[in-house]
Amino acid sequence: VTEIMFFGGLFMTYIAYRGAYPDAFAAASQKxxxxEGFINTLVLxxxxxxxxxxxxxAAQGKKxxxxWLLFATMLFGLAFLGIKADEYTYKFQHHEVPGANFAPEDLNANVDHASLYFALYFGMTGLHAFHMIVGIGILCFILRGAMKGIYTPAWHTPVELFGLYWHFVDIVWIFLFPLLYLIDVHKGK
Known part of the structure; x- marks a missing residue:
């Protein structure tokens, strides 16, 4: 519930500022x-x-x-983070990170309002990436237990509870992707 409230607050902040500065947010979202966002959605x-x-x-006792499935989940999580790191690197190289060096090229919008968009973008996607990193850490622990064969049809609660966490993080991305990447995609054409 606390995670929902936390991300919910970020989503509401984004929506409020997008309503206040629609042109700047639309222009910034074109950057x-x-x-990569779509590929990351498929990966998740x-x-x-x-x-x-x-x-x-795990519930069926197929150790x-x-x-293998937990390992595949981990690989997908790492692939997501790799793509996100590539995207962040591009943003840093092209001065699209809010701060003293913020100077995105070809931005037809108020720079301060565009900087706010990118601050929310990095804050929201960075927090999501942090949850992915934490999830991969927990997944290592769960995977180790699976390799030892401790999960049985009678007791596989850790796998099931972690699955709920993983799905929550994925659902957050399902909202982040259209909100940040797609909502103004038609304005750039």
Whole structure:
């Protein structure tokens, strides 16, 4: 519940400022790479699938499948973070990070309002990435237990509870992607 309230507050802040500065937010959103955002969405949907399958296999006592599915989930999570790191690197190289060096090229908008958009972008996606990093850390622990064979049909609660966490993080991205990347994509064409 606290995570929902926290992300909910960020979403409401974004919506309020987007309503106040629609032109600057639309122009700034055109600087995002929708292809990388879309690929990351597909990666996370695949990670949710492998996580759900891991929970099911744990409930059925399929130990080898649980290990492989948890490992696949981890790889999808790492792929997401790698793509996000590439996107962040591009933003740093092109001065699209709020601060003293903020000077995005070809931005037809108020720079201060565009800076606010990017501050929210980095804050929201950075917090999401932090949750992914924490999730991968927990996943290492869960995976180690799966390799030892401690999860059985009678007791697989850690896998199931972690699955809920993982799905929550994925759902947050399902809202972040259209809100940040797609909501104004038609204005750039």
């Amino acid at each position: 995002l790479n929708t292809t 949907i695949c990670s949710s699938l492998t996580m759900a399958m891991a929970v099911r296999c 080898k499948a649980v290990v």
